[in-house]
Amino acid sequence: MIGASVGPNDILVGKVEPRGEKELTAEERLLRAIFGEKAREVKDTSLRVPNGEGGVVIKVDVLDKDSGDELDPGVNKVVKVYVAQIRRIQEGDKIAGRHGNKGVICRIMPSYDMPRLEDGTPVDLIISPLSVIARMNLGQILETYLAYAGITLGKKYNVPVFEKYPEEKISQELISAGLSPSGKSQLYDGRTGDAYDQKSVVGIGYILKLVHMVDDKVHARSTGPYSLVTQQPLGGKARMGGQRLGEMEVWALEAHRAAHTLQEMLTLKSDDIEGRTRAFQSIIKGLKIPEPDIPESFKVLVKELAGLSIDISPVGLREGKAIEGELEANIEETPILSAVQPAATIISDASSAADDIQEEQVVDEEAEKLLDIKEEI
Template sequence: TLLRKLAANYEHVEIDPSPIRIKIMGIIDDYRNKFVEARTDRNRSFDRAGSGEDLDAGIVKSVKVYIAEKKKLSVGDKMAGRHGNKGVISRIVAEEDMPFLPDGTPVDIVLNPLGVPSRMNVGQVLETHLGWACKHLGMHAATPIFDGISEQQIRDMLTEAGLPDDGKTVLYDGRTGDRFEQRVVVGTIYMLKLHHLVSEKIHARAVGPYSLVTQQPLGGKAQYGGQRFGEMEVWALEAYGAAHALQEILTVKSDDIAGRTRMYEAIVKGTNVLDSGCPESFNVLIKELQGLGLNFQVKNEDGESIL
């Protein structure tokens, strides 16, 4: 063949490399250097981790002490189950005031059933049923997600344990001793205490820093911020018809700059007068609309532009 003839006549044949091959080799060389740098950085990090932290000059030994503190649950602390069913404790009552089972056993936690339908985390209900059956059968259950126990198997286990297959039982009011009208889902579940304690979150503000853009108080305990009064809170006050409370919350207590000053003067002089003006958030809205190319003007009764 032609190749064999070439090989017999020429010991070495040079072929010009194609532009694509040159480009590929350049990319490989670039990444080879980057791989070497990454490996060097990784080895340096490992060496640093093995040798301990770098101490400042003149320090021979550094000692860290961690103190564990036990904190009892209190109203406002946050807890959660295994299904995203988080919530805060609304009330802690005496054991004898809790609802109790027909055999006199009081329940430990009462959860609001409204926490299930909208969030659609029905797993917490199934966990309650399965936990109740397992407790009576004296066994543990491990059910991995997507490959766990079926609803029918839970019903069968409840029946085997001599319990109602719908997982509900009669409960009695601990305060009156009267039986509840409807049977209630009762069982055993895992509940976790979260690191959101009301004692660490409680915060109040008199006068403090304001946002430069909206002129509203900053948020959060760290910024010495105000309490956020959101849409839903406004709806609640609207439902009560608390017009004056709403007016001062949305103006002089928030982003009405001139009104804030007048309110301070009124407090100093001892006159109980609420003279609110235009919130700064309205001006921000106007500027945003103008930024969209909309000619937005605010006029008074005489047709004169006021903003």
């Protein structure tokens, strides 16, 4: 009904679908005989308000093929329900001008804390000047100058797209309006009343509120679904996805030298299957989180290269384990060297020396040397 208030998971359009037929029991056959088609098993496929949304129903459209409406093949009727809600602009909402100068509101301040002109007029919006340098869209600056002069003079300017409007002409309009020809004005701190060190560009700009609002984007996830191929978390709020750590975010962590945080993001919080399971168990049991393993994305890359007849195997890891095994074997076979395990290089050198030396006296001298070295260490 138009004007009704609806909330999350409220039914907007009731709809059921019959379930697949199966062999009926005696009780089900009796119910079917008494109640007829009403006793059939059905599945609820009603149109509901999505999670986290709501509002007031403002319009309902019913499209029917029998009424002459054009619908997709196989579709007989479509019901459209329009739900609206009033939202005040808030931090995190996106706004934009007409020159690609888009941005997100980072803070909303009281008008008495905003910078002020000499006559006490507070500014409505502060835009970072770095955005102009990055995007090189100088049209927003020229629009600010010209619109400020137009508001003061009560004039409108028609500037066609791609047509040059000379800066000298803009300066002349500013002078005619009694403004500074540079387009800059002195601003004063709204909290202290002190003048800022440099003059700032102040003017009029056309700003629009975009459909990208923070209420639609706020999302949180602890654990959730993973991609079958890469084993990385899915993306998107609708699929309970994770937060994407892109290329530039990796650069930011590298710039801050946050090596352990970066490793955690790229392994335990992503596609290290065994590592994330061990980490989850460690957090539950209050234990130390173990070291991460090889991420699944690297294994996928190895498989793709194998499809190109390129074999990749972790040689360094295999050699390291082999060397470690040889050292353990040498230590077990040579009792003299078991006392000096902390010095790995000394163990390997001494084990080869012990194989070559046959006389017992020389072996005893070597053992004494190794024990002296251990005491020094």
